[in-house]
Amino acid sequence: MAEIKRVGVLGCGLMGSGIAQVAATAGYETIVRDVSQQVWDKARAGIERSLAKFVEKGKLAAGDRDATLKRLRFTTTTADLKGCDIVVEAVTEDLELKNSLWRELDALTGPSAIFASNTSSLTIAAMAAATKRGDRFVGLHFFNPVPLMPLVEVVRTVTTSEETFKRAFAFAKSLGKEPVAAKDNSGFIVNLLLVPYLLDAIRAVERGVGSVPDVDKAMQLGCGYPMGPLTLLDFVGLDTTYKIAEIMFAEYREHRYAPPPLLKRMVLAGMNGRKSGKGFYDYSSDPPRVVDLGV
Numbered sequence: 001m002a003e004i005k006r007v008g009v010l011g012c013g014l015m016g017s018g019i020a021q022v023a024a025t026a027g028y029e030t031i032v033r034d035v036s037q038q039v040w041d042k043a044r045a046g047i048e049r050s051l052a053k054f055v056e057k058g059k060l061a062a063g064d065r066d067a068t069l070k071r072l073r074f075t076t077t078t079a080d081l082k083g084c085d086i087v088v089e090a091v092t093e094d095l096e097l098k099n100s101l102w103r104e105l106d107a108l109t110g111p112s113a114i115f116a117s118n119t120s121s122l123t124i125a126a127m128a129a130a131t132k133r134g135d136r137f138v139g140l141h142f143f144n145p146v147p148l149m150p151l152v153e154v155v156r157t158v159t160t161s162e163e164t165f166k167r168a169f170a171f172a173k174s175l176g177k178e179p180v181a182a183k184d185n186s187g188f189i190v191n192l193l194l195v196p197y198l199l200d201a202i203r204a205v206e207r208g209v210g211s212v213p214d215v216d217k218a219m220q221l222g223c224g225y226p227m228g229p230l231t232l233l234d235f236v237g238l239d240t241t242y243k244i245a246e247i248m249f250a251e252y253r254e255h256r257y258a259p260p261p262l263l264k265r266m267v268l269a270g271m272n273g274r275k276s277g278k279g280f281y282d283y284s285s286d287p288p289r290v291v292d293l294g295v
């Protein structure tokens, strides 16, 4: 099996920057592509903050933090990823955008390079089919916050070769993660179960079953979840959840994946959760305040 030395990451939003961080920390030369220096600057600052926390807690030596940062490079040119042994894509949930990047890279990268998508809801088959490397295409689905969440779903589609699946699984382990194998169905394992739960929490608020903080408190204290569902929605991003729900609803045509009207209204208003400063909670104060949604 060809050794993985260089890792490419497409997109350095919340997920892409986390993936780049764990790859560089694990010792891989890592190159990240995004559209502008402004986006990288934000990603690099987030990575530095996260690494600083690990150093502070004694989980990472200061020298290893410096070496990690040296292994990270940023670019706006997709072609700069051509020497990578694996490319992990974490751009927005837009199939056309993802496939235009995959097509460009497919023509440039070496025959043994693996393509891996971190998609939350699209099928891997829909991307693999846009390239000539269906046998070297997998899903590698990480969880937010990537440096802390141990799970990676390793997704094999109908064309993925056994060797590619094994290499991708070993790669996830080399990042210090716990991989599980998942079938290429929209949402894989986690989002198949998590997304209807999150959408049902919004429906519960819409129907007045409980207030936002009470729904959160109920699930935290009643079920031992680290965050209530509405806090988690703000954390994942309401715009991201809306896109995921639309894709899963189109795939399964089941009501439980349909985005509730309240979610749509909040996204239309730019209330995308923590990243925009406001969602179910307003993050301009500490602790965050509950937002009056008029429901």
Ligand code: CAA
Residues within 6 Å of the ligand: 049, 050, 051, 053, 054, 057, 119, 120, 142, 143, 144, 145, 146, 147, 148, 149, 191, 226, 227, 232, 236
């Ligand atoms: N890097 C390094 N350290 C971090 C960090 C980061 N990115 N984020 C938080 N930390 C640290 C904090 O500084 C804190 O350190 P101290 O204990 O020293 O203070 C520690 O981690 C714990 O954080 P917090 O005190 O802020 O809060 P917490 O105890 O609630 O833990 C959490 C935070 C790990 C995020 C926890 O709340 C949790 O597990 N939440 C659920 C997350 C989840 O469900 N993620 C999946 C989302 S779904 C998804 O990602 C898939 C998809 O496709 C949509």
